Amino acid sequence: MANSMNITLKVWRQAGPDAQGGFETYVVPDANEHMSFLELLDVLNEQLIKEGKDPVEFDHDCREGICGSCGVVIDGMAHGPQQRTACCQLHMRHYKDGDTIVIEPWRAEGFPIIKDLVVDRSAFDRIIAAGGYISANTGAAQDANALPIAKYNADLAMDYATCIGCGACVAACPNASASLFTAAKIAQLSLLPQGDPERKTRVRNMVDQMDKEGFGDCSNHAECEAVCPKGISISSIAIMRREYVKALAD
């Protein structure tokens, strides 16, 4: 039987988008090392419900690090202290009895708070809708290797394609820039023949949309790469800049 841990949580509570928020302190007396971070919040919520209080709202779905729904800032770091890990995959074995943990929502103008730790990330959907797709009629599925793609490009495109749209890059960026998210999609499609026909309008429109959504500018702090659960490299941002300049060339 795992030893139980007494964990103190300082959680951002905010009743609604325009309500005044603030930190509330809660104690979870019987956490244990086998819990995931979100299970800790589940236990807290059961406690709160039993006490007749409002449970803490937080986003989650797959709980296996692939959907991008979860995401909170834990002790000042987006998704918490373990790199390449969405917070649903963070486990309490990284903490010890008596620890205090501060939990905040993503903070960015482009991600308005809906309630407590839940933010509205539809700005990301609008950035993708501005050009993060290909609009070819593909018909029936092709043979797997009918369209030759260099191995290097295929691998790199796959790396950029692993973005799960969680928004940690924005949350951790000192400027609240959405460059890594936007660049990941642009870089992925720039490396594939399917992405070629629309490459110029894509980069222009997506960068434009990113700006309109109120995200900040990139200052090359590279903090986004450090918190990205998929470890997406800021080399994507360099590709996005090159694509942008090429798109202006005519």
Add this chain to the structure above:
Amino acid sequence: MSLTSHLNSPIGKKLVTGVTGLGLTFFVLMHMIGNLSMFSGDDAYNLYAHFLMSLGPLLYAVELGLVVFFLAHAINGVKIWMGKRKARPQGYKVYKSAGKPSMQSSSSRSMIITGIILLVFLVFHLISFKFGPGGPGNGDPAYLTTIDGVEMRDLAKLVREKFATGWYTWGYTAIMLLLVVHLRHGVWSALQSLGAMRPSLSPAIYTIGGLIGLGIGLGFIVMPLALYFGMI
């Protein structure tokens, strides 16, 4: 879309900041190397300054370019900083860097502060030296010298006077250290902005950027200190 709106886009701003930043880095490097001529004696220093002045229209063109670069660099820096305040109106109660591969540092976070101090220093510096005694619009016979029959400005005399004072010398030294801090993030960041980065090269380029900054800063500091301590 017009050219100005492209230059104002998130990417345009970074490209302008990067290109002008690299240009200005090259300028301070050249300026630093020029300063070292003081180690070959006052005449060598004055001759070098006189040579630059004698370039006439070419010098004015370069000076105009520098003004444009400084302004574009500063305006973009301020815009990026203001944009960041708008993009995150409410900050975090606790905020920490997640560590490598993050390049966040005291240097990257203080670009706006070091930048503004350097800009204020620049104005002060131009008033002290370029437009100081013996300079344009400030002809002073006491700051003229004749070398090989050619009459020219005795800039070395002014430099010696300035760096005989403690507060001036140490103040200058402190500002040059801030320049090192600015360049530590700046050189790397400019190269990344211009899209010249392979991930595997990033750490090496970051180190080289830091060394370039350190070299420029130390190069600027040695001459005033040598004067102050009476070594040259």
